[in-house]
Amino acid sequence: MDKLEQQNLPVVVIGAGPVGLAAAVHLVARGIEPLVLEAGTAAGSAVHEWSHVRLFSTWSELTDPAAEKLLAPTGWVKPDPDSCPSGGEWADLYLRPLADVLGDRVRTGARVTGVSRTGRDRVVDADREAQPFVVHAAHADGREEKVFARAVVDASGTWTSPGPAGGSGLPALGERAAADRITYRVPDLKDPAVRARYAGRRTAVVGSGASAFTALAYLAELAEAEDGAGTHAVWVLRRGISGSTFGGGTADQLPARGALGLAAKAAVDDGHADAVTGFRTDAIERAGDGRLVLVAEDGRRLEPVDEVIALTGFRPDLSFLSEIRLGLDERLQAPTALAPLIDPNQHSCGTVYPHGHRELAHPEQDFYLVGMKSYGRAPTFLAMTGYEQVRSVVAAIAGDTDSADRVELTLPETGVCGGAGLFDISEADGRDDGCCGS
Structure with missing residues (x-):
């Protein structure tokens, strides 16, 4: 397949959650066709599973500006920007209407089972970057599908991989039996x-x-x-x-x-x-x-x-990416350049430096982890972080390096600055020397 044919292929987005749908919107805005593959039966399926939980972010921080523009002609009205929705409200009032506008670009009931380069396993160097991606997906009816893509944006999140109760990162003895x-x-x-x-x-x-x-x-x-x-x-x-x-x-x-x-x-x-x-x-x-x-x-x-x-956090499912060359931090399983910015061993204040396509890049060109999955095992991810990530990543895919590099992100601080990852620190130790300490 020549370069022109590859450019006509879609960009596959894995996951129709908030960040995956935002990626699709930014792709459409740049004239690039997205194909969103969602394992659930509807967009925002993972969010809907915690529909009873109220977010601590307000509506003003939970919608992507480009998505709002796409929704506006449908008569969609943004909810009160100062109110905090539940997960169910976020899904029903924003994510699913957005997926409806995107139409058949969002394919539900399609669980991605593997991603690779066409004709190239993880080992092969020869002509690797010239080959399109191939994405395998399984459907509920047992049907298997493969899709070719010019780029892949994995926004599948971490919801399906919760951490165990065991203190060593492994299930405690007897945990599975209980x-x-x-x-x-x-x-x-x-x-x-x-x-x-x-x-x-x-x-x-x-x-x-x-x-x-x-x-x-x-x-x-x-x-x-x-x-x-x-x-x-x-x-x-x-x-x-x-x-x-x-x-x-x-x-x-x-x-x-x-x-x-x-x-x-x-x-x-x-x-x-x-x-x-x-x-x-x-x-x-x-x-x-x-x-x-x-x-x-x-x-x-x-x-x-x-x-x-x-409730010990989540971790990324990397099992279907075994043929992709990932550059991940050995501790957080986050992209190598992003990890130092979000490492909970150092940071507790919630402040994350602006980051975009360069920090999210991997040795596999045109492959990106975005959204909660990009944070690996690190906590404190906010939706607005993901929206800025995909704006930058999509600009990079489109070849607009100037826009991709112009990353602006100001996150609200938690009001805590004590080195959240410090091990067994108590009040009696008299220490308060986290990432923002003097």
Whole structure:
């Protein structure tokens, strides 16, 4: 296939979430045909799975400007820019209307199973960059499909790959066997069946981020409700309690994000949750009554709990990219040039330097990881980051280097600056020397 024929091929975008759809919009705006392959049955399927959770970003930060322009002729009206939608509202009021406008450029029920260069496996150098990409996808009806592409933008996210409860990054011994009492998502306590699972019960919440804050706040609300008598949470933290444990509070430039940490603190202060610190789960055992006992690496054992909510972050699924030459940081599994900017071992304030196609590039030319997947195992990703990423990446694909290099991104700070990744730092250590420290 010659160069001209390749230029007429579509750019395959993997994932019809917020960032994937934004990539498609920017491609259309530049006269490049996108093909979005989405594993779910509809656009925004992953977002819809947490439809009950309210975002801490406002509508003003959750829509891409180019997408707004594409939607405007349809009569679409942007919701109140100062309000924070739920995941369901984000999907229903923005993502799915956007996918409707893109039409048959979005193909649902198509799970990508592999990406490579046509006729070239990972090993082969000869004439590699002259070959188009080939993308394999599997459909729900068992049909397989292959699509040729001039470039590939992977915006598939990390939702399908949650971290385990085990403190070593591996499932704790017995964790898989206890799957009937463990969830890796924030439960929807407005669903009667789900509510009954936690009401009046003792639940361990493993994790220290925004999702854990949300779960603790939900369980505290349940404990205060008429049907919540006896509801109690055990908050399992791998580190100690420090000034940054509960986030930035009122100093957070996203007030709703700060409020989450304050709600988690209130759950502890009001006696609805007990915090257990420095506890890295090594095993999960069954008690005689079927409840679960969490055992730490140091031998400590928690009192039995009825349920476990493990919210320890997510990690990228790289399994279908085995034939692509990726340049990834060995710790974060994020693009090598981006990793130092987002490394949680160094950063806790949420400030990320502007970055675009150059930081997101890989040895495989014209292949990009964007959105949450570009952050690998690092937390604190915001939608506006992804929108700026794809604007730059699409400009690069289009050959507009000047626009691609002109990256502008100002993110709201968390109000926390204590080196979030520092291991076992507690208030008693008197340290506050994170990335922004003097």
